[in-house]
Structure formats: C-alpha cells, structure tokens
Amino acid sequence: MKKGLFITIEGPDGAGKTSIQKEAARILSEEGFHFELTREPGGIDIAEQIREIILNPKNTAMDARTEALLYAASRRQHLAEKVIPYLDKGINVLCDRFVDSSLAYQGYGRGIGVDQVFQMNQFAIQDTMPDLTLFMMLEPEIGLERINRNRAPGDVDRLDMEKIDFHKKVYEAYCDIAKKYPSRIEVIDASKCFEEVLENTVSAIRKYLKKLVNTIDK
Template identity: 60%
Template sequence: MRQGLFITVEGPEGAGKSTIIQKMADELAEKGIDVMLTREPGGISIAEEIREVILNPKNTAMDERTEALLYAAARRQHLAEKVIPALEKGGIVLCDRFLDSSLAYQGHARGIGMDEVYSINKFAIENTMPDLTLYFDVEPDVGLGRISKHKGREVNRLDLEAIDFHERVREGYFMLLDQFPDRITKIDASRPFDDVYQNAFDIVEKFIAERPVK
C-alpha cells in the first residue's frame, strides 16, 4: 500500500528544475527527511537505456507515437522498480518529470492529443499520480538561451526542436495548470535562482508538513 508522498517537477527546456530539485533533495535530507531523488526518463538502468534512444540527437527519424510509447515504457519500468517500492516504504519521492511531460510534449506539442497520450500512460502508471507537481515556467527563448550558455548540460533531441515546438510545450503545460489546479503549482522560473529555489522549497516543505507520511 502506498504510504509516502510523490512530488514531481515539470517545465520547459532550460527552466532550471533539475538543479533546483537536486538542491531541494539535499536540504530535505539534511533536515532528516527520508527523500529519494530520481528522474524521467531514466532513474534505473532499463529506463536510462530507453532515455538514450529517445533523446539521442541522431534519432531524428523517430515517429511521434514511437516517442510517446518509449516514454511510457520507461515510465512503467521506473515506477515498478524504483518509485512504487519507495512510496510503499513511506518515503518521499522527488521526480524530475513525469506524466505531465508526456501530455505537454507528445500530447500537445507533437499533436498526438492529450487524451491519446494519457490512455497510453494509464496502462503504464496504474493510477500512480503525483501528490504535488511544481511547474517551473519560463519563456521558451529564455530557457533555450540558458541551455546554450550552459556547456555542462546535455543537449538532447528535444532541445534542437524549432522554437514553435517549445511554445506549444508551454501551451500544453498551461492547459494542464487549468485542468489540475489542485495538484500543479506554477512557479515563475525567470527570476534569480535563489528566489526560485526558495519559492519552490517553501511550497514543498509546507506540503510535507501538512501531509506527513504514514
């Protein structure tokens, strides 16, 4: 039985969420909170191998439905092998991306349809949804500009998409914000890093305090 808390972070490319969630996990651990940091696609060996296929810049011929199915497959294995066991033990899972990414990127931006992508993932996730999602919002040109300046960050196949693709991704996230206002909290990620981080950490810390794990 699930007893822990599942917290995810979302956002367009270059929103800074990965750096923030790493610092957040470290600070929560310092406070004595049992927290596990992971990511999608990836987090475990099989899913990391699928990630390499999905994000490899050489795979430009990949069909959008193939892409969506690969994300769902990686998600299933990640959940079964890592996330669900951690939640059953009562821990807090911090995950860099989850289902909302597929809905925004493949469902809306790729034009497959959010309902269609959700149906694929409904089979994969078996009703495992985040308790809280932080959406880090930034204009596409700002986010991509950050990536070009960050030489240590991987440049993947999605980073190389045209600007209109990234604008559709952001539109998709706004649609999800409207659809799931009780679960998803929007954070202005265009501000200085320390301000964004503190905003995000305060939200998560308050959420954990109000919903202690059993």
C-alpha cells in the same frame, strides 16, 4: 502501510528542474524530510537505455506515437523498479519530470492529443499519480538561452533540435495542464533568480507537508 510522498518537478528545458531538485532535497533533508531523487526518462538501467534511443539525435525518423510509447515504457519500468518500491517502503520520491511531460511534449507539442496520451499512459502508471507537482514556469526562449550558455559544444539531443515553435507549444501546454489540475500542480515562477526559485519551491513543498500533517491530525 505507510506510503511515501511522490513529488514531481515539471517545466521546459532550462527551467532549473535538475538544479532545484538537488538543492531543494538538500534543504528539506536538513529539516528532517528525506527525498530520494530520480529522473525521467531514466533513473534505472532499462529506462536509461530507452532514454538513449529517445534522445539520440540520429533517430530523426522516429514517429510521434513511437516516441510517446517509448516514454511510457521507460516510465513504467522506472515506476515498477524504483519509484513504487520506495513509496511502498514509506520513502519520499522527488522526480525530475513525469507524466505531465508526456502530456505537454507528445500530447500537445507533437499534436497527438493530451487525452490520448494520458489514456495510453494510464496503462503504464496504473494509479500512481504525483501527490504534488511543481511546475517551473519559464518562457522557452529564456530556458533555451540558459542551456545554450552552459552547454558543452556538441552536446545536443533530439528534442533540443526542435524549433522554437515546438517549445512554445510545450510551454502553453504546461500552462493549460497547470490550470486543469490546480490542486495537484503548484506553479513556480522560474524566471526569478535561482535563490528565489529555490525558496519558493521549498516553501511549496513545506506547505504541502504541513497541510498533510493537519489532515492526518484531524
């Protein structure tokens, strides 16, 4: 059975994940590589409902492990209902955030421990790991500034309310994770102008596709 490619985009808020995802998919589609776009937490109705609970600014009492479990539950549903059926049909998927977000935010940011959070997530994802992950590397201060500059008044979620130290921890965690999985994770300098980030992202995906074709040919 032909399987689709599963590519994820990671990085702090404001790094450009959502904008790059859309534009990269448009360019690649013009080159004949179609990607279905989706995002976490969410992407389908049940997971979007879980997303609302996680991000609701009123849920200040939420325990760190509850948060990690909710992300994993939403991830499971999204995989089962959307991502895996696409991949099984040979359709490529480009997903905004996946398990590395949990490792960085809950494992490291909330201090639960990266290994524990990964272990717990294995129940949810079984063996569905991304073929390639693009890490949009950006200092959190710059990301938060980008978001604040463009945000509608009052549009703040529970994770936005975290102090800068939390976002710095998340950023450091992402850097560690990228070092730990160098063959899966491609680091993109997201501090550059949008066009350059886009070009570097598309090049990284093209490079992966090329490598894949060469492996199949052999």
